Amino acid sequence: MQPRLAATNLACRRGDRLLFRGLSLELGAGDALHVTGANGVGKSSLIRILAGLLRPFAGAIAREGRVALVDERLALDETVPLGTALGFWSRLDRSLPTLDRVGLADLADVPVRFLSTGQRKRAALARLLAAQAPIWLLDEPLNGLDDEGKRLVEGLISDHCADGGLCLAASHQPIALPDGKTLALRAFAA
Numbered sequence: 001m002q003p004r005l006a007a008t009n010l011a012c013r014r015g016d017r018l019l020f021r022g023l024s025l026e027l028g029a030g031d032a033l034h035v036t037g038a039n040g041v042g043k044s045s046l047i048r049i050l051a052g053l054l055r056p057f058a059g060a061i062a063r064e065g066r067v068a069l070v071d072e073r074l075a076l077d078e079t080v081p082l083g084t085a086l087g088f089w090s091r092l093d094r095s096l097p098t099l100d101r102v103g104l105a106d107l108a109d110v111p112v113r114f115l116s117t118g119q120r121k122r123a124a125l126a127r128l129l130a131a132q133a134p135i136w137l138l139d140e141p142l143n144g145l146d147d148e149g150k151r152l153v154e155g156l157i158s159d160h161c162a163d164g165g166l167c168l169a170a171s172h173q174p175i176a177l178p179d180g181k182t183l184a185l186r187a188f189a190a
């Protein structure tokens with residue numbers, strides 16, 4: 001099945017404030033989109049709506065394919081070594097360990113709670129790869145990463161899209177994506 005992610009005429013309201021409205025997008029196999037915008041414009045809210053975690057104020061979402069979400073929450077057991085924590089998900093996802101690909105092969109025996117900021121982000125990427133989902137929703141995927149880590153993320157997205165996946169990444173930082181498509185959320189501010 002070819003993945004697809006579409007949004008039609010979306011509006012988002014948080015509390016009393018309408019953040020954006022009239023937003024439509026369509027992504028298919030191989031597509032990548034960088035959602036840009038300043039702090040508070042609604043990037044995380046858009047990602048949560050697209051993931052099905054937040055109800056839009058108006059509009060509709062269509063998704064074909066499983067979604068993997070990376071945000072600031074690291075869905076790993078903090079109390080166990082990294083290899084064990086990721087192994088739990090790998091068994092569920094029936095996937096192979098991915099620590100090598102994200103540069104964490106030497107840290108498999110370190111408890112998750114001891115990881116540095118950038119290492120935690122890399123661990124989130126390992127979890128993303130293990131999920132083997134065709135639709136990637138990445139909220140600030142470059143935060144906390146050094147230059148090599150940033151290139152790693154760009155390379156993973158490029159490989160994912162070349163393999164027929166799709167990716168929407170929200171970031172206030174520049175990020176090199178295949179085709180370099182961007183959507184400036186400010187243009188839809190209510």
Ligand SMILES: Nc1ncnc2c1ncn2[C@@H]1O[C@H](COP(=O)(O)OP(=O)(O)OP(=O)(O)O)[C@@H](O)[C@H]1O
Pocket residue numbers: 014015016019037038039040041042043044045046172
């Ligand atoms: N549960 C909530 N109730 C009310 N307002 C909220 C809620 N969650 C977020 N907001 C507000 O919605 C606005 C957009 O938040 P969001 O996290 O989507 O922005 P963002 O573009 O991702 O910002 P950043 O770049 O700082 O991460 C902010 O003003 C925030 O305070």
